[in-house]
Amino acid sequence: MRAVVTVTGTDRRGVIAKVSGFLFEKNVNIEDVSQTILGEQFAMIMMVDGSESEVEFSALADGLEQLGKQIGMTIRLQHADIFDAMHTV
Amino acid sequence: MFGSSQVLETVEMVEKEHLDIRTVTMGISLLSCVRGDAAGTAEAVYDRVMRKAARLVPVTEQLSREYGIPIVNKRVSVTPVSLVTAAFPEESALVGRALDRAAKELGIDFLGGYSALVHKGTADYEEIFLGTIPEVLASTERLCASVNVGSSRSGINIDAVRRMGEVVKETAARTAAQDGLGCAKLVVFCNAVEDNPFMAGAFHGVGEADTVINVGVSGPGVVSHVLSFAQDADLTEAAELIKRTAFKITRAGQLVAREASKRLGARFGIVDLSLAPTPARGDSVARILEELGLEVVGCHGTTAALAMLNDAVKKGGVMASSRVGGLSGAFIPVSEDIGMIEAAEAGKITIEKLEAMTCVCSVGLDMIAIPGDTPASTISAIIADEAAIGMVNNKTTAVRVIPAPGKGVGDKVTFGGLLGEAPVMPVHPGDASKFIGRGGSIPAPIHSFKN
Numbered sequence: 001m002r003a004v005v006t007v008t009g010t011d012r013r014g015v016i017a018k019v020s021g022f023l024f025e026k027n028v029n030i031e032d033v034s035q036t037i038l039g040e041q042f043a044m045i046m047m048v049d050g051s052e053s054e055v056e057f058s059a060l061a062d063g064l065e066q067l068g069k070q071i072g073m074t075i076r077l078q079h080a081d082i083f084d085a086m087h088t089v
Numbered sequence: 090m091f092g093s094s095q096v097l098e099t100v101e102m103v104e105k106e107h108l109d110i111r112t113v114t115m116g117i118s119l120l121s122c123v124r125g126d127a128a129g130t131a132e133a134v135y136d137r138v139m140r141k142a143a144r145l146v147p148v149t150e151q152l153s154r155e156y157g158i159p160i161v162n163k164r165v166s167v168t169p170v171s172l173v174t175a176a177f178p179e180e181s182a183l184v185g186r187a188l189d190r191a192a193k194e195l196g197i198d199f200l201g202g203y204s205a206l207v208h209k210g211t212a213d214y215e216e217i218f219l220g221t222i223p224e225v226l227a228s229t230e231r232l233c234a235s236v237n238v239g240s241s242r243s244g245i246n247i248d249a250v251r252r253m254g255e256v257v258k259e260t261a262a263r264t265a266a267q268d269g270l271g272c273a274k275l276v277v278f279c280n281a282v283e284d285n286p287f288m289a290g291a292f293h294g295v296g297e298a299d300t301v302i303n304v305g306v307s308g309p310g311v312v313s314h315v316l317s318f319a320q321d322a323d324l325t326e327a328a329e330l331i332k333r334t335a336f337k338i339t340r341a342g343q344l345v346a347r348e349a350s351k352r353l354g355a356r357f358g359i360v361d362l363s364l365a366p367t368p369a370r371g372d373s374v375a376r377i378l379e380e381l382g383l384e385v386v387g388c389h390g391t392t393a394a395l396a397m398l399n400d401a402v403k404k405g406g407v408m409a410s411s412r413v414g415g416l417s418g419a420f421i422p423v424s425e426d427i428g429m430i431e432a433a434e435a436g437k438i439t440i441e442k443l444e445a446m447t448c449v450c451s452v453g454l455d456m457i458a459i460p461g462d463t464p465a466s467t468i469s470a471i472i473a474d475e476a477a478i479g480m481v482n483n484k485t486t487a488v489r490v491i492p493a494p495g496k497g498v499g500d501k502v503t504f505g506g507l508l509g510e511a512p513v514m515p516v517h518p519g520d521a522s523k524f525i526g527r528g529g530s531i532p533a534p535i536h537s538f539k540n
Contacts (some may be wrong), residue, residue: 045093079155085344087095
């Protein structure tokens with residue numbers, strides 16, 4: 001399962017470490033990471049592969065959402081198909 | 090392959106511009122449910138809808154979670170009920186109520202198909218069926234009704250148009266305590282389509298497969314947002330921007346439609362490319378027209394702007410989906426669009442202008458509150474005018490007006506939720522009763538003879 005993690009909010013220390021730590025624990029592989037500024041906000045985008053993970057998609061998404069609340073950021077997990085569909089002809 | 094800017098574009102569309110999938114609608118054929126009596130038929134209908142749509146809500150919620158795009162409504166459309174109850178039309182309400190019960194138990198907001206197709210003539214059983222509509226809409230919550238009174242091939246059945254004026258009035262009277270809410274669930278069509286996923290006019294055509302998934306996309310806020318960054322663009326460029334945006338929105342719908350049909354074991358029907366507004370701020374078709382340079386929706390230029398918008402949406406959408414259908418275009422309901430509500434309240438848009446706009450967009454006079462004392466024959470005349478536009482222009486047109494009981498111009502009706510609220514708009518006081526009272530049919534236009 002190819003998916004995209006987006007993290008947005010006010011930049012703070014340790015965000016990458018926390019998110020990647022969580023994904024590592026769940027056996028989700030990070031394939032690519034990029035960072036950018038969205039308006040006045042920090043945005044991090046991770047391409048991930050969860051095919052080796054035994055955690056279900058919705059549980060993974062819930063876990064990331066919870067983690068986001070703990071660190072004061074918004075974290076979403078979305079299937080990569082949606083971006084492929086919308087942005088490639 | 091997409092990049093990070095595209096990821097963020099999608100995230101922004103959802104979080105700031107109200108991008109959503111407006112509806113995943115499962116069409117279910119009820120023809121196999123006909124039994125020897127109404128009670129047996131109602132039971133069979135209930136069982137079939139419950140069985141076929143059992144997983145509709147959980148599957149669409151799962152898809153919404155996976156793709157990170159809200160799927161606002163889950164709905165069901167069924168074979169026109171008048172066909173299912175043809176042998177016992179007096180008892181059609183039993184089937185209507187069974188469908189409403191199924192809708193509640195499935196957790197879906199609307200179920201469409203308490204319908205009759207009488208465009209070429211009204212059969213005896215259909216005449217009786219039409220008479221059941223007011224009582225059924227007053228005694229159900231989620232059931233929607235529609236009646237097709239005309240088509241480009243067959244002309245307009247004015248007898249049915251006359252009858253529907255009375256049905257609309259009676260429906261309003263029976264739901265007077267809720268400002269005539271029943272009329273918000275009743276659409277009168279010309280050239281009704283068999284695969285429309287949007288309510289209140291959805292039904293499952295007899296030419297359709299057993300069970301299909303039709304998806305309606307949305308996204309007026311996204312189009313508005315894109316145009317807000319293109320203030321200096323000429324209209325050719327603006328049309329191109331709308332096309333590109335419609336492409337992206339439709340692609341999301343296509344993905345959901347395909348995946349939903351796979352998981353639900355139903356055929357992928359169509360993606361309906363409509364821009365459907367909601368009363369929420371930032372989700373308005375009127376605002377798109379104003380973004381194009383009109384001071385207020387309803388002023389001169391509105392019809393031209395809407396024509397361009399409607400066409401660009403279709404062009405972008407057609408490219409994005411393998412199967413396009415339904416109503417596909419821009420919706421201009423008054424009570425469901427904050428820009429329309431404000432223009433109507435300020436007296437800047439009139440029914441006459443809305444009628445002109447329906448010549449170039451996908452549906453018709455939609456969710457318009459009119460004075461409660463409007464005669465049935467005037468409502469019929471409004472229906473006849475819209476049907477004529479649809480018939481001559483080979484397009485779907487519809488009328489969903491609410492003659493708000495006890496209310497007049499200056500008053501307001503409130504339905505809440507997606508149905509919104511609307512000021513009561515004036516109708517022309519002239520009398521059309523003799524014209525409507527003549528009955529008969531308006532013959533099909535000459536250009537209908539294509540065989």
